[in-house]
Amino acid sequence: MIRRKIILIGFVTILSFNISCLPQAEKKETNYAQFVDPFIGTQNEGHCFPGATAPLGMVQVSPESYTEHYEGYEMDHVTGYQYNDPKIIGFTQTHLNGVGCPSMSDILLMxxxxxxxDPSSRVNFGSTYNKKNEKASPGYYKVYLDDNQVNVELTATEHTAYHRYLFDNQESARLLVDLQxxxxxDINSIASNVLEAFQQFGxxxxxxxxxxxxxxxERDLFYVIKFNKRIVKKQSLIAPGNKDEKAPRYIIEFDMDDSKTLEVQIGVSTVGIKEAKDNLESEINSWDSFDQIRTQTNKKWNDILKKIEIEGDEGKKTAFYTSLYHLYIQPNNIADVGGKYRDSENEVEKASCGKYYSTLSLWDTYRAANPMYTILSPDLVSDMLTSMLDSYNxxxxxxxxxxxxxxxxPRWQLWGKETHTMVGNHAVPVFVDAYLKGIKPSQYTDEQAFDAIWSSVTLPHYRNHVELTDSFGYIPYDVQLSSIDDGRETVxxxxxxIYDDYCAGLFADKLGKKAESDFLKNRSSYYKNVYDPVSGFMRGKNSKGEFKKDVDVSEVVGEWLEGSDFTEGNAxxxxxxxxxxxxxxxxxxGGNDVFVxxxxxxFYSNSKPEVKTLVWKINGTMGQYWHGNEPCHHVPYLYKYTNQPYKTDKIIKTLVDDYYHNKPDGLMGNDDCGQMSSWYMFxxxxxxxxxxxxxKYILGAPQLKxxxxxxxxxxxxxxQAKNLSEENYIVQSITLNGNLxxxxxxTHKEVINGGVLSFEMGATPSN
Structure with missing residues (x-):
């Protein structure tokens, strides 16, 4: 992640000179983007992409590199690229950041x-490349393809991708366009990727x-692809293996007019071809403007990155600012420049605030990413809340x-479509947290917002087993009151x-709805009903009130197992x-000592979490703690509720130093739309x-001076962290604006009011 240097242009003051007469000191603009390394998280399970995107943009233009299916593939190439792959097979226009399921990678150009x-196989168009010739920075990507003898540059605006190719030999310049x-x-299932398609050369x-x-x-994508050179020949290719593919592949040749450079501009929309064209013409209105667009997008990133200034060495800056970069890749505004988008019912709607934010990985991001947005970008949060209510409405x-x-x-919404992925109704804490911080949606009343929240937590829908919960006080794994009750992940x-119930109860309190608040607060205490005092763990329970016996507390289970207790986690x-x-x-x-x-x-178990029923290598573990997945992220801070708070300080230092690295494999888990990165920043x-x-934010142990x-x-x-060093990492005392x-x-209010939070650090625990 990145760090930025601030150079203050000060003025030397003569003792007798009235300082109020001096011009105000200015800050020299810092290029924070220089500290971002988009390759961090692109190898192994980080699932990040290195290509070009604008903050919160709909387009992420980036390379594709996978060519074959192999055991364990499912946990590698869900975003289409792995840093160590020897070949690039093309460049696509859309990607997700750090997710655990595959999607996107639309419209491949090579x-x-x-x-x-030989066009009989897609991988035959792939090219080797030298890593020294692959470069990436916010809003820009570049690589030279050795086999294909062409230099590729990519940049992007919010709704458009801009490609620039420099061919070694313009007389044989060609372009593969793969719309399927x-x-x-499974890369072998590409033939089923597209349900329907239409295309024509205008x-x-x-x-x-x-x-x-x-x-x-299922996603609708409309596109306009424009070339700055005239097409002189186009060849439609037979689908590999003669499979029934809905969308074609073309090889296109151009009148290069003695130029070695070909530019391609692509506008996209969920609404229609006209809207894709409008998006393109609104954001890129001329050729030979690649460098201008790259500069503009870089500035947009700098405007984001300068929200936080940190002091540290180059490594700390890279780690921190790359985290901030990852945070603002999403949520993605999928509304067109005119504010229209296609909703979950496949209807064209007009966004209430002019933008519609989707790519909502809420099971992950409600924990730290969304709270970070409330500090840095309350206007964005307001638009996100409005988008959620648009979705509900x-x-x-x-x-x-x-x-x-x-x-x-929404639970996990992708391009306006609900995927039903993960559990909980975690739009609720995101919404209520923002509301209690004074951030509200536009165009909607408090009552409309409460109706959406109340319905989400009290009416049954997929993985929301309210009938069972209200009947038993827990979710028994052996009872089915409706077809959505499947006995999985019950704990x-x-x-x-019930965490969402707690949050909804806070909202009810705020609106003076006592009956609803009492009901929700009571249900939020039901965690006590699944705590087994004999085993000392939360445990699955049947309809007779009997806890499961002989459970392997280290086994990671999930929805893939019948009768599972947990969601991607263990006891x-x-x-x-x-x-x-x-x-x-x-x-x-049982109290403080038992809790500690x-x-x-x-944290100090000799064993580690283990998935025993899938090919899934668990990384990022510390004992049984699993930093690579979100349910654990708050646990290091729980010592702060005990009489041994210093234990948090050591664990945080270890995680920051050893579990985040400025390397392609530097994320020991999916970045999950900025959640892993937000944990690092906080x-x-x-x-x-x-x-x-x-x-409220629990005070930890800062890792920056x-x-x-x-x-x-x-x-x-x-x-500020006074006396912070490799030895002095334990908090001795904390003051806020000089007060102990x-x-x-x-509190959030104390943060946004401004001030100074000062930590005194030392080598041993303090009384």
Whole structure:
């Protein structure tokens, strides 16, 4: 991630001179983008992409590199690229950042200037390349393809991709356009990636079309592809293996007019070809403007990155600012420049605030990414809330489909389509946290917002087993009241859903709805109903109230197993998943000493979490703690609720130093739309939202000597760690604006009001 240097242009003041007469000191503009390394997280399970994108943009133009299916592939190439792959097979226009399921990688282009390539296989167009010739920075990507003898440069705006190719030999310049390609769980299944398609060459410079992708969520993509050279020949290729593919592949040749450079501009839309064209013409209105667009996008990234200034060496800057970069790749505004988008019902809608933010990985991001947005970008948060309510308002219920029998806020929404991925209704904490911090949606009343939240937590829908919960006080694994009850992940679904109940109860309180608040607060205490005092863990329970016996507490389970207790986790991970009531959990487990002992047994276990029923290598573990997956992210801070808070300080230092590296394999888990990166940022700054709703941040142990958050209200929140060093990493005392803090948290209000948070660091625990 990155760090930026601020050079203050000061003025030497003569003693007798009135300082008020001096011009105001100015800050020299810093290029923060120089500290971002987009290759971090592109190898192994980070699942990041190195290509070009604008902040929160709909387009992410980036290379594709995978060529074959192999055991374990499912956990590698879900974003189409791995840093160590020897070949690039093309460049596509859309990608996701750090997710665990495949999707996107639309419209593959591959330039080359050699005459004979066998088109019977997609991988035959691939080219080797030298890593020294591959470069990436915010809004820009470049690589030289050795076999194809062409230099490729990519940049992007919010709705458009801009390619620039420099051929070694313009006389044999060609371009592969593959409209069928897209990532999936198996590269051999590309033939089923597209459900329907339409395309035509509008003139000798333009290809327009439509494709409906099928992977993870059905998505409608309309596009306009423009070339700055006239097409003189186009060849339609037979599908590999003569399979029935809905979209074609073309080889296109151009009148290069003695030029070695070919430029390609691509506009996209979910609404229509006209809208894709409007997006393109609005954001890129001329040829030979590649460098101008690259500069503009780089500036947009610098405007984001300068929100936080940190002091540290080059490595710290790279780590921090790359994290900030990853945070703002999404959510993605999929509304056109005119504000239209296509919703989950495949209807064209007008976004209430002019933007529609999707790519909502809420099971991950509600924990730290969304709270970070509330500090840095409250206007963005307001638009996100509005988009969520637009989604709810436009949803059509289907009484014949139990998954869609009632309205609900998004769970994991991709390009306006609900994927039903993961558990919980975690739009609720995102919404309520923002609301309690004074951030509201536009165009919607409080009552409309409460209706959406109330429906989401009290009416049944997929993985929201409210009938079972209200009947038993937990979710028994052996009872089915409706077709959506499947006996899977029962403990996780309860714990995550009652956290949402707690948040909804806070909202009800705020609106003076006592009956609803009492009901929700009561249900939020149901974590006590699945705590087994004999085993000392949360545990699955049958309808007779009997806990499961002989459970392997280290085994990671999930929806893929019948009768599973947890969601991508084990008994250790979900024991501590009571984010809204850590004191109550501590008491339930037997008090301070027992609680600390259980935490110790997690972090310093001789065994590690293990998936025994899938090909899934677990990385990023510390004992039974699993930093590579989100349910654990708040657990290092739980010592701060005990009489041994210094244990948090050591664990945070270890995780920051050893679990994040400025290398392609430097993320030991999916970045998950910025959640892994947000944990790093919060922990480096010295505080973290253990309870991500309500506006309190638990004080941790800063890993930076100095940092400044440049707040949207033009105030500054300064953080300093005095005496911080490799030996002095334990917090001795904390002051806020010079006043000693005798509590384990600061509030959101204290942060946004500006001020100075000062940590005194030392080598041993302090009394």
């Amino acid at each position: 330039p080359y200037c050699i005459k004979n390539i 390609y897209g990532v999936s769980w 003139d000798d410079y333009t290809l327009v079309g439509y494709r409906k992708g099928s992977v993870w969520a 436009n949803m059509t219920i289907d009484p014949q489909n139990p998954k869609e029998a009632n309205k609900y806020l 996780s679904r309860l714990l995550e859903n 250790y991970h979900y024991l501590f998943h009571v984010q809204h009531d850590i004191p109550g959990l501590l008491k339930l487990m 002992e259980k935490l110790d047994s997690m 922990s480096s700054l010295g505080f973290y939202p253990v309870n991500p709703c309500g506006g 100095k940092a400044v958050i440049n707040l949207p209200n033009d105030k500054e929140f300064r953080i 803090l005798n509590r384990n948290y600061i």
